[in-house]
Amino acid sequence: MARRVAVVGTGQTPYKTRRRDVSVPELVHEAAGAALSDAQLTIRDIDAVVFGTAPEAFEGVNSPDKWAADAVGALNKPFMRIHTGGATGGSAAQAGVHHIASGLFDVVMVVAMQRVGQTPEAQRILGLIWDPIFAAGFSLNLITTVAMATSINMQKTGLTEEHMARISMKDHLNALNNPYAHVRKAVTVEDVLKSFPLVKPIKLLDCCPSSDGACAIIFASETRARKITPKPAWVIGMGGSTSVTTPGEENDEATLGRLAAKNAYRMAGIDRPRRQIDVVEPYDPFSITEIGYYESLGFCDSPAEALRMVERGFGEMTGEVPFSPSGGVLCSNPIGATALVRVAEAAMQVTGNAGAHQVPDAKVALAMGAGGSPAPGSATFMTAMVLSSQSR
């Protein structure tokens, strides 16, 4: 990178089904305020603001960026909105890093939000994201797209519903240690297997909740970061990629994750991720997603090995490389904010500030973001960011 960039503060709201006590501006203001107080800065220290939110139909106001701009401290400052679906927070974080790495700004606040709970029609809204010429009218929704991708994995790799249930159990247990998590309830493999079947093999407890919430991160240049905090979380690598293939085509989502991670790893000097990465915050709204990441992010070489890793508890808190110590996307999903939460959690881990869900001695963390959905006329976006306690 042209200039070193670090996270110097993070702020999150609790994730809930519905925040009736705050309007949209008040919700994002809460996250921005929390990040400022974490960094011990005031809004006058912020040079520019990046705002992220995904489909505005969730908020029911077109371009909610103008609704929220003053509440995230953009008054008299450069401001932009980023939207790459579920990857929004990851893309927004990268835009914030670009601002500083370019030399144009020294301290930038990135705030991302969604409130899915203001409409009872979240699934209907997600049914409106498809190409209206070639893909509309086939009752596609995100649960069916994941069920379809899973149908391939089950036939070709030996994936079972138990594998997915084990991931869900892990994330739910982890969420118990995260005060911000939306779903905080221990579940067993049996509970997951017996949970309500949505679109088989996807069951209720294989899926994330719909959450209201916001997250904010303050990034700073090296000179400023060292003055702001004794423990900056350095951004040592980042990457992104875009795909337009559907499950079963070559160059599918696994390749997409691989490409995003490859760029981030190259920048971070990571060639053996399994040894060099201590903790991962994947973008996993469904239990199946984490299993795919084991291979695509380079933690193993084949889908079969990924399944053995699930059986060994590779990604559990006591496993080799903990995945989703926060409880992950599976337990909190304020869509536009979700990928930014991954970055915030990664920063908290490498600075030792993750509280009850701290991975001991975590020094290098990987945060993923994924957005869009695979269908004809649609794209999928993926972001990766590597954070470290040491600058590079």
Added chain:
Amino acid sequence: MAQRADLLEIPGTWDLPWTYAAGEVGSRYIEELRDNARMMATKCPGCGRVLLPPKSFCERCFVSLKGHWVELEPSGTLEAFAIVTIPFPEQREPPYVVGYFKIGNASTNILHFLEGVDLSDPDKAREKLHIGMPVKVIFKEKREGRMTDFYIVPAEE
């Protein structure tokens, strides 16, 4: 801090019509379905990939595919599927099978329903369906210029 349980909520709805331009390539594809019961795709002169649904450009070679039409055999394979047994708002009445299909020698998948599958026992149907199974395209008698002018059924039946 205790929160008031009676905080106000202001109701609102969006109710907006659109007409989506299908473009030259989209129009020709749909007209061929409707008027000639033919499955047409575009083929990239650069990479040789056959795109279905057809596009007016190749996203890899970044060249125009306008005029680069090929006709596909109305048969193919099931590439991924889901059997839907619960209702989703404003979507088809369950049960139904939605899937990705490779038609003719297309390099890409289309999204469609798989009809003609006995879904009286969804678990049994799920065991019967498999990735790679042959399917065929059946054009409807009455066609109205939509992707649903044809449907897809297992070829083994």
